[in-house]
């Protein structure tokens with residue numbers, strides 16, 4: 001299922017309305033935490049809620065994200081440790097996984113741009129302070145004329161299948177022991193397809209064929225774009241590398257195992273495979 005059913009439901013924009021609380025809806029972050037009314041897009045803050053909590057005076061950074069169905073959407077970052085009563089303060093991962101598709105997209109966009117803005121204050125070539133462009137999502141160095149665009153790290157995530165079986169693995173860095181799809185970053189100079197073949201062979205020692213693109217998901221930890229694929233098993237025996245992958249198994253589509261949580265692209269890839277074999281042996 002794609003995150004946006006209609007093309008251009010959300011239109012990015014940089015220029016914001018003149019006054020902070022003039023119009024539209026707001027995402028609010030306090031430090032790295034999302035401050036939410038609830039886990040749907042209806043939880044976006046309204047101008048009157050911004051005023052009721054007197055957030056104008058606590059804001060450290062504001063950023064225009066764009067227009068959702070014509071409504072301007074901005075993000076506000078409050079000072080770290082700012083606690084507001086009567087609302088949820090959630091770690092970003094928890095907020096993302098608990099949100100509907102639209103809010104998940106907005107949260108991922110806001111978190112990545114805020115982090116990028118925090119981490120790009122000075123030119124990495126000459127050290128001069130950077131200035132926001134008024135018309136584009138970029139920061140420029142007026143001293144040496146170098147431009148800095150938001151950084152995105154492409155990352156492949158692949159469900160490998162072999163008939164009704166799917167290859168699931170437990171990563172060394174998972175927050176708890178569960179099984180998921182194989183994933184890894186695309187290296188400089190590498191195509192997405194090359195990255196898939198390399199990562200799978202490096203991590204579990206097998207070869208695949210017939211790559212098929214399924215879906216994508218921005219994943220702001222801190223700047224990933226997950227590119228979701230399926231691939232068919234071709235040859236080789238499973239040999240987890242023991243470093244990044246501690247366990248790898250062929251799991252039947254109907255088997256009950258603890259897998260990646262709902263809201264993640266891994267979960268969508270796994271569910272897609274399960275559905276395909278929902279009524280077969």
Ligand SMILES: [Zn+2]
Nearest residue numbers: 123126141144
């Ligand atoms: Zn410079």
